[in-house]
Amino acid sequence: MELAGEFKLIDQYFKPLTGPEALGLADDAAVFAASPGEDVVISTDAMVEHTHFLPGADASLLARKLLRVNLSDLAAMGARPLGYLLTLCLPKTISGDWLRAFADGLALDQDIFKLRLWGGDTTSTRGPIVASVTILGAVAQGQAVRRNGARPGDLVYVTGTIGDGLLGLAAALGEIADMDGYLAGRYHLPTPRNALMLAGIAGAAMDVSDGLIQELEHLARASSVTITVRAQDVPLSPQAERFRDRLPRLLSGGDDYELLLTVPPAREAALLEQAKRAGVPVTRVGWCEAGEPRVTVLDQTGAAMTIAATGWSHF
Ligand code: ADP
Ligand code: MG
Numbered sequence: 001m002e003l004a005g006e007f008k009l010i011d012q013y014f015k016p017l018t019g020p021e022a023l024g025l026a027d028d029a030a031v032f033a034a035s036p037g038e039d040v041v042i043s044t045d046a047m048v049e050h051t052h053f054l055p056g057a058d059a060s061l062l063a064r065k066l067l068r069v070n071l072s073d074l075a076a077m078g079a080r081p082l083g084y085l086l087t088l089c090l091p092k093t094i095s096g097d098w099l100r101a102f103a104d105g106l107a108l109d110q111d112i113f114k115l116r117l118w119g120g121d122t123t124s125t126r127g128p129i130v131a132s133v134t135i136l137g138a139v140a141q142g143q144a145v146r147r148n149g150a151r152p153g154d155l156v157y158v159t160g161t162i163g164d165g166l167l168g169l170a171a172a173l174g175e176i177a178d179m180d181g182y183l184a185g186r187y188h189l190p191t192p193r194n195a196l197m198l199a200g201i202a203g204a205a206m207d208v209s210d211g212l213i214q215e216l217e218h219l220a221r222a223s224s225v226t227i228t229v230r231a232q233d234v235p236l237s238p239q240a241e242r243f244r245d246r247l248p249r250l251l252s253g254g255d256d257y258e259l260l261l262t263v264p265p266a267r268e269a270a271l272l273e274q275a276k277r278a279g280v281p282v283t284r285v286g287w288c289e290a291g292e293p294r295v296t297v298l299d300q301t302g303a304a305m306t307i308a309a310t311g312w313s314h315f
Contacts, residue, residue: 225293
């Protein structure tokens with residue numbers, strides 16, 4: 001125990017968020033009964049003050065984004081959410097209001113995405129706030145959707161719209177106009193596509209957290225295919241349409257948390273059916289071919305575009 005009143009803090013703010021697996025946060029670990037015939041899918045993502053959010057950021061939105069970026073990884077693997085662990089490194093000066101807002105944000109999204117808190121760790125720090133979630137999900141045995149499952153002839157799809165994350169950050173920083181707040185909203189509160197159940201349908205999938213082009217390159221490499229994308233086919237929101245002249249930039253940056261996926265032509269109808277059922281818009285943007293693992297982006301005239309920045313890298 002490090003933080004003054006650590007146990008009281010956990011009891012007050014986090015115990016109400018737990019599922020039965022947490023054993024009331026009264027034990028040393030959570031216990032979860034894995035279902036036969038299923039694989040457990042695990043992922044983790046952290047958010048660090050100054051790196052992912054600024055001091056004074058809304059704690060509720062922060063909590064929800066943290067949970068959502070983790071949920072997005074499960075969506076990309078075709079797994080349904082089960083539960084999550086939460087690690088918090090907090091300055092001793094953290095206020096009750098901050099913790100209340102953070103826990104309320106988690107409660108809100110737990111209800112929306114149907115998962116509960118299973119445990120975590122809380123410590124004090126003299127550094128920035130660090131909040132980390134480890135998420136667990138389940139998928140039918142052997143059906144996790146990998147990045148290496150794209151084959152020549154497969155079609156390339158994306159969910160939702162691309163570029164809003166990048167523009168949303170610019171909007172949040174006051175660099176561009178954002179009358180209705182839509183763009184900043186997309187940045188602060190992405191919509192993970194867990195409703196779209198890709199297992200058994202998509203050949204390969206991943207989420208778009210570091211720019212579409214960079215993610216396409218990861219997928220092309222993992223699957224050893226050439227991917228060609230028509231820039232004009234990449235869906236933009238009405239709010240992002242104003243920035244179409246900067247399309248290469250929109251395609252190469254930003255945390256959109258949409259899904260990028262490939263589907264064999266024989267399963268395209270199943271994808272469209274599933275997308276309709278889930279209420280998740282999907283758009284065909286390109287195709288896979290046999291060849292060097294690389295990505296070509298075509299402009300309106302069918303000529304290959306040169307795209308300088310290919311995504312965000314922390315280092
Ligand atoms: P340990 O001594 O093993 O580090 P702790 O005393 O840190 O255990 O934690 C006690 C209980 O509280 C455990 O069940 C743990 O999962 C839970 N817990 C601690 N911090 C958090 C948190 N931030 N969110 C959810 N549960 C937490
Ligand atoms: Mg601990």
